[in-house]
Structures are given as structure tokens and as C-alpha cells.
Amino acid sequence: MPSGLFKRENDHWVFSGPTPPSFQGYDKDQTKLLVDYILQLTAEEQRRVGAAMGHAAAAGGSSSSGAKPVGNAGRGMPE
Numbered sequence: 001m002p003s004g005l006f007k008r009e010n011d012h013w014v015f016s017g018p019t020p021p022s023f024q025g026y027d028k029d030q031t032k033l034l035v036d037y038i039l040q041l042t043a044e045e046q047r048r049v050g051a052a053m054g055h056a057a058a059a060g061g062s063s064s065s066g067a068k069p070v071g072n073a074g075r076g077m078p079e
Helices: 030-039 043-052 056-060
Strands: 006-009 012-015
Touching: 012 030
Parallel strands: none
Antiparallel strands: 006 012
């Protein structure tokens, strides 16, 4: 993982930093835990996270990068 957030351990991706005791014994990729958590965030929680990171516009769906949106989120499907 380029960000260093995860590392490979026993053929699975695990968090690089400290983890809560509830993670012990989880035998799948911990990246799935993170994705499942993110997908459960409400719109309000997304705004709070974005604001805490200095990206208040992130929850609104706007992009300051100037990148042009790709149809079907770049999944290679026709628009």
C-alpha cells in the first residue's frame, strides 16, 4: 500500500498502526473493515470528516482539482 496505512502480514493486509483488541483473530484483509466502515458513514458524518480534514467541499461532491468527471466513475462502461 503506497500510503503505509496497511502492511502485508501472513498473506493479508493489516493496519500498520495500533489496532483495537477486537481486531485480533480477524483472518481477512483489514482493508475490507475500513471499506465497510466508510460505506456506512452518513452524509453528516462524511461532512464532519471532510471538515476535520479541511475538505468541507468533499461531502458536497465538488472537486477543487479541476479534474473532469468520468462517466460511470471510470468503470469502463459506456456513458
